């Protein structure tokens with residue numbers, strides 16, 4: 001692999017992106033096949049695909065109930081596909097009401113007979129075992145995640161899987177120290193947790209849900225997203241290998257009706273949901289008045305605010321990471337760039353040059369920065385909102401790269417000339433699309449940043465510490481990053497305000513969501 005990136009102007013950068021895509025398409029394996037223009041030196045990455053052989057995908061998967069895999073009671077299945085190629089990966093059982101009943105009943109029995117009475121120090125051993133297994137099988141998990149989700153392998157390898165393991169390690173440490181967590185001398189678990197997770201970080205969201213619940217002494221029934229069930233099922237296999245008592249963790253694959261049956265099941269004591277605000281509201285209605293404890297981690301439309309004294313190159317990296325990480329399928333994505341007017345042209349120009357170096361293509365290639373969109377439905381949604389952006393008068397710039405013919409793809413896109421009333425400034429696009437707005441004064445930045453029904457996250461880029469502290473107090477967002485973006489740590493609580501939901505995941509706060517406090 002040769003290093004370096006040819007760019008000195010946006011035009012040259014665009015060619016780099018075109019050639020990169022051409023390389024991925026042809027699978028030719030060598031940058032030397034690309035013709036250089038006279039006087040232009042070309043530095044290219046040769047393809048570096050991760051091997052698929054580390055994963056063996058079965059043709060069919062069952063539900064994980066009471067410690068064993070079994071077909072759905074009514075035999076229904078659905079296909080899960082690779083969004084980068086549309087190739088079917090496997091068929092997966094679709095859980096119906098009878099399966100939800102069986103899983104909740106298995107979780108109840110395990111809760112009463114085994115998990116809740118077990119000393120915390122013993123529960124911790126299982127969590128440590130799961131964490132170590134995740135580390136040992138990290139490559140397998142990373143490849144499977146990229147295949148099923150479409151995200152670049154370097155992200156699943158360096159972010160999703162290590163953070164998932166870190167969550168189990170972190171909460172394993174709390175399991176025998178709950179009485180020191182600040183929730184009174186003897187905090188009690190809630191019982192059976194019904195947990196519904198989305199497709200953007202499939203394994204990581206499973207870890208965010210399972211690890212604190214188990215550490216606190218609850219048992220779980222987890223419903224992964226329909227388009228990304230495979231790593232949750234591999235995690236179920238890890239639970240088996242770790243000797244986790246049957247019924248402590250159950251995994252029910254299926255669509256939205258499976259999730260709806262789970263959250264409204266009378267045997268569930270606690271509901272935890274991550275996903276769209278729309279479904280979050282439905283769940284809140286279903287759970288209202290039942291006495292079930294509820295945490296909702298929903299959408300966002302975060303402001304990433306760049307002041308004129310910010311270190312520009314650093315801020316550019318933060319903007320790219322903020323919105324193009326994971327194809328922008330991130331609830332806390334910095335999807336609204338608020339940039340101070342005096343530096344707006346410079347920032348947008350440098351941003352486009354930087355984007356021209358991004359490589360879009362095969363998610364399993366270690367050089368890939370932008371992978372596939374997770375599903376056709378999501379691609380349709382991104383297309384619909386970007387078309388609305390153009391129709392409402394914003395100026396669109398998309399990375400001029402060649403998109404693979406099969407699969408679901410969308411190029412990194414920046415809209416300038418965006419006003420606050422545009423849909424692309426208000427609605428969660430959940431794709432690689434950035435809306436740029438400008439401001440003149442810090443007060444105006446605050447007003448614009450807070451002009452959203454959401455309140456999950458925000459970013460601030462400035463040289464002045466005092467401004468960071470002033471602004472962080474004024475932003476209505478659960479997480480505020482300063483001179484960085486999209487940093488996660490299991491010890492740090494995460495969650496939102498307003499339409500971004502309520503409750504916190506991560507840290508000591510994440511335990512409270514699973515304790516009777």
Ligand code: NDP
Pocket residue numbers: 196197198199200223224225226227254255256257258259260261263274275276277279280282283297298299300330331378381428429430
């Ligand atoms: P959903 O909110 O529909 O899906 C999240 C999870 O909830 C999935 O497991 C889904 O199952 C399940 N589910 C769907 N309907 C119900 C229901 N009535 N009761 C219980 N569970 C249910 O998100 P989508 O995948 O449809 O994405 C739509 C939009 O939501 C995206 O475009 C994006 O804007 C936003 N989103 C936000 C996320 C975030 O982290 N904030 C994550 C994912 C999406 P199934 O997969 O089978 O439909």
